[in-house]
Amino acid sequence: MIIKSVNIVDLVVNRANDRHGELENETAAIAWLFNERETHMRNLTKDIVDKGEIYEMPLVTPEGTKFVVFDGNRRVTCLKLLANPRKAPNTELQEFFTEQGARWKGEFPVAVQCQVEANRERIDEILFRRHTGTQSGVGQSTWDDRMKATFVERTGQSSGISVADEIERRLKEADMLPGAKKIPRSTMNRLLSAEPFRNRLGFSVTKGRFEFTHDENVALVAMARVANDLANKKLVLGDIWDVDGKRKYLDSLEHDGVLPNATHTLSGRPVSASPLVAKPAAVARQAKRNTLIPQTEYGLVWPGRLQRHHHIWEELQFRLQLTEHPNAISVLFRVLLELSIENYIVQAGVPVNDGDKLAARLIKVGKHLQTAGKIDSKQLGVLTKFQQSDQLVSADTLNRYVHSPNFAPSPEHLASMWDSLANVICLCLQA
Incomplete structure (x- = not known):
């Protein structure tokens, strides 16, 4: 762990915060915090101004010349807007941050102490273990069920089946492991964190059960290619940090003819028109159609x-x-x-x-x-x-x-x- 003083202007509010999933940019992430947590954000800002400091260091990782925030996005947002109220989402909030900034006693800080972690796997382990109360917005906001689900979908971490363990076991049985080199399991779990990505390799994990959706031999070849790329560091965590990164890598495998296709689908399984789109099988059986889009799984992932x-x-x-x-x-x-x-x-x-x-x-x-x-x-x-x-x-x-x-x-x-x-x-x- 490295403790480093980082300029506030060099801190980037995370557009892929697990509170909301992937958004387009930092501006959208800041807007989300105020759309969903405005009262908390105002309370936190007042507390920071009253105390003249923040009590917990933001958890950040370097990205080029900037540092992306993984824990402490609300605190960092408050500091950034106190330093520059014009970045607030609307006029009313701009006036609020101008007023709060005027209350700051002494010189406003240029930098803030941060916990810097270059290893993103370690960051996920830290995030996974942090649970605190809200304290009316002054404390750290607890993740709700959807936020927890977003974290699991992004990282592949859950209390259920480990996709990487299942794949490694099957590759070992088929004598297809990448030599003596270890497979970075957490990175593989992240790549295959959602069903649409797993389906492209020819398998599924439903109700805690691993099963092949396409010809096992073809799927094993695809899995072996992924394992080799990971073990030999041709594919690293930063390459597949978001949805677009995962899709880009899998698209490259499809272009190379590595992934199974519709002709390899096992008997009795529906053949999707696209490797990433599963037609909703339950639409016709839905008891009552209350919404335009039936409440069934469409296999979509959202960059x-x-x-x-x-x-x-x-x-x-x-x-x-x-x-x-x-x-x-x-x-x-x-x-x-x-x-x-x-x-x-x-x-x-x-x-x-x-x-x-x-x-x-x-x-x-x-x-x-x-x-x-x-x-x-x-x-x-x-x-x-x-x-x-x-x-x-x-x-x-x-x-x-x-x-x-x-x-x-x-x-x-x-x-x-x-x-x-x-x-x-x-x-x-x-x-």
């Missing part, structure tokens, strides 16, 4: 650049009720569709014209997906008809939802439109 997409998705899947909020749902459905299409265009490099409207962009994306083997001609046909105004699923219908004073969306119609476009939306979000 920070898709933070707004993620928030809209959660509103449509968990919060807005079809019978009570059809107008709000119809507008957000259109927004999610547009943002998803745009994400695919940017990430996959689909050529479009500036004047292309929603229908034209969707069709171009559909053709690109079909060429990539991710949708079939039947699915493309549904998208092609999207430009026809007399179709149930059409751009004209979505436009009327937003602009027409007389065109009222019905829960049944909205649900039908979602079911028709869900797979394409998921594929666009996973680009």
